[in-house]
Amino acid sequence: MKNFLKADINFYPDRITYVGDPMETLSTGGFSIEEEEIVITHEWKSPLLKRHADYVTELGGDILEIGFGQGLSAEFIQENNPKSHTIIEIHPQIAEKAREWATNKNNVTIIEGNWLDVIPTLTEGSIQITAKKFDGIFIDALSTPYKNITTLDIPKTILPHVKKNTRITHWNNLHFAGSTAAFLNQPDYTVEFDEIEIDTNKVPDFFIIENTYYFPKVYLNV
DSSP: OOOGGGSOEEEOSSEEEEEEOTTTTSOOTTOOOOOEEEEEEEGGGHHHHHHHHHHHTTTOSEEEEEOOTTSHHHHHHHHTOOSEEEEEEOSHHHHHHHHHHTTTOTTEEEEESOHHHHGGGOEEOSSSOEEOOEEEEEEOOTTSTTHHHHGGGHHHHHGGGEEEEEEEEEOOOOSSSOOTTSOTTOTTEEEEEEEEEOOGGGSOTTSOOOSEEEEEEEEEOO
């Protein structure tokens, strides 16, 4: 069974996929799962990714994006001219695509690696070194097997990098007002949801989508 990080990514015009085990990081008690083609992201998400990008760039400034995917949200973020745009991507082939995309974009930094390891290394200052804080954080790394082992770590991992007004959001796979990034019921955060109607006729059949997308807006409790 090929590990996600060693799998070849299929770059199609409308989506990116890989062939692997959707339960790779879960304990299956020895039960074998057949490999299948797994969609990492798809262009139908574009209007929603635009909403995410506009939200995280409301304050301008420094933006952190976790997960590059097709580069759709990254492009939307760039349209809003942030001061800086840091993108963390775990898969080597997608990271290479991100570096190609970032050519001549002087405000973009691409970091290849697991965001759990990378984020604590993001610092600023030369004499007094402190955790780099961001004005907007967008998390879209929840379409890989690693969502199963990293989700609960998201709130505490980004906390040192959050300002009191930081705009935080994430791609939300849930069909109700919940948080796939585990921000609900966290003492440090408050979550609000915008309900966005989706035209499901434009969504490919292999996605299980309801008529409403629950757009999370996460705020630091101060």
